[in-house]
Each structure stands twice: as structure tokens, then as C-alpha cells.
Amino acid sequence: MDKIIVEVCAGTHCTMMGAMNIMDAVASLSEIRKDMEPCCEVEVRPIKCMDLCKNGSQGPFVTVNGALVERAESDAVMAAIMQHCSGHRKAGE
């Protein structure tokens, strides 16, 4: 089974811009997806400030298997997860 790692920045800026909500939403949506397409597992982890907020760009910052999502919203993160999910890709072919 594939494992998709979602890292959500839990620094001050990102938290204020909704990072905690993204963590909750992604975790609960992943649960539903696991039942639908049991091909991959999503792990959501909080991480420390990535210093991306220091140069003026806007968070929350999330990475999905290393790919950065800026100004993340839970739907954009879910879309990125689905791109990394092999089962979903196959189904879409």
C-alpha cells in the first residue's frame, strides 16, 4: 500500500491562516477515502515553521510527498493527495 505523507506547517503564521483546520479536514477526508479506495494510506504530520512565511509568501504551507502547496486550503491539499494516490490515478485513466 502506498503511503502519502502530508506535512502541515504548525508554525504561528500557518496556524493563524488555518493550518490546524487543514490537518483536521485532511485527516477526516482521508478516512473516508480509505474506505472508498483502500490503495493508499495518508499520514498527516504537523511540522515546525519552514521559514517560508519569512519572505512574505502566504501560508498555510503544506507538502504532499514533498510537493509544496502554498496558501493551502483543504480542498487543494486533497487534490494533491489524489494526484499522488496510485489507485485513484488508475481509476481515472
Next chain:
Amino acid sequence: MRGIFTPITKIRRQVFTEVARYAYERDLTQSDFNYFYESSYRIIPGEVAQYRDSVFKERAIIRERLRLAMGLPMRPTDTHLSLTQGMAESATPNKHLDKPLVNVIPFACEACPTDTIKVSDNCRKCLAHPCTAVCPVKAVSIGKHAAVIDQDTCIKCGRCVQACPYHAIERFGRPCAEACGADAIFSDALGRAEIDQDKCVACGLCIVSCPFAAIADKSEIFQLITAIRTGRTVYAIIAPSFVGQFGPLATPGKIISGLKMLGMARVVEVGWGADFGSMHEADEFLAQRKLS
């Protein structure tokens, strides 16, 4: 929308961030507030509207929110007044908030319909159409494609809502008015929500209920930061609900340390004051008993 992070939460925080940043960065010897002209452009960048029909309107709303966040009243929509009017005078730790605390930003209000019963496109124009039979005032008729409710006749009893086998008749109202327990929300001449300030208890439920972020409250964040920066001793008196305010990762210990790092001399929970209140009351009661 409590508990869900929506663009409203984001805008609210962006406004507070702008106000707090300036409170920290500004030169205390000067009273220059031109910074706030730029704020609405930082919050609503570019030329394409994100939330409403135009960026100009979005920015205009942000500007009123900035004023409220500074603890100032909104400006009248029909007369010219500078954005920074009153800011210099209110930028002191001595400023107290003036009523009204909760404000509808009139041009942000979408004038949602008040209590309405409406047929949705779930209606299949069924043969039984019990909606017509149960209406006590004959406001429901069967139109060409669906049931039709004559809004002038309808007395909003809700019987047709119950009777429809397809859940095709819905009742809905203004989220702000539905949330208000004090029945303080009425309509202005343009059908927009307005708050009866004599009834309003400033509970803030309408603020969190409005899906268009048209209601905002005043804050003292600027004055608080100014107090800390000018060396006043500031105590944080926090509501017991602080425990749940910052998500599961923030423990009470972390929150309290955070507040102290911001410059609070001490952090106490309001309940502590209530304890003292009751002790005082008890003493008074005993003293009175002894007298009589």
C-alpha cells in the same frame, strides 16, 4: 460556521494582523496612520475579486473592518470621512470601547430574505400534492412546473414543509436573525440587517453566523499593544474557554507562557475573580446576619 475555518476566519485574522503589526511597528512619538490605507490592498491584492462582485467593494469592507478593529465606529456610507479619522485619539491605552460593539457593515450585507418558505427544484409536481391540501390560507397552488407559494398570502405555518414527500419545500431565514436570541435584528429601508442596539446584548452570535462576514465587532488589540509597549502593567484575564481556543496542540501551559511572552504581567482566569466575588458576598451576608 463556528469551528470551520472559512475565508471569513481568514479575513478576520488578516485584519487583526494588520492592526497588531502597526501597533508594534509604529513610531510611538508620532501619530501617523496612513499605513492603514495600504492595509486593504495587502489583504485584497490584485484586481480580481475573490469574495464578492468587485475588489473595490471588498476593500471598502476591509477598511470598515480595520476601523472596527481599531475600536472606532464605522464611517457613514453617504458622507466623506477619512479612513484614519479618530485613529490618533484612540491610539492610547486609555481608550474605552464605545457602543455599539456589534456592527452590521451595511454594504457588506446581502439583505438575505427573512423567514421564507420556498419550493425547491426537488418538487416533482406530484399527483397527491399534499402541500395544497394542508395550507390553511390557500397560498400553495400547482403551477406549470412545480408547486408555487404565494408569498403575500403565506403565513409561514410550515405545514406544507412537513407534508411534502420529497422535502421540496424548505424554510429558511436570515442566519443572523435566526442566531440572535435577543430578537435584535430587523431590516433597514433597503432590506439589510440592522441591529436594534437597545436589545442587543453583544453576544456575538450574529457575527459568527453571517455567511457574508457582514457583521463585525470592535476590538482593543491596538490599545492593548500600545499599553504593553509604553510600559504599563497589563494583566490578561482570560475566559475559561481559552483551553479550547487554539486547537489540541496548544496546552494551557503553552497559552499562558505565550501570553506572558507577549508582555502580560500575569495571566488569570476570570473564574478566579468570580471566586473572590462569592467570598466577598458570603462575608457580607454573614456580617448582615450578625447585625440583625
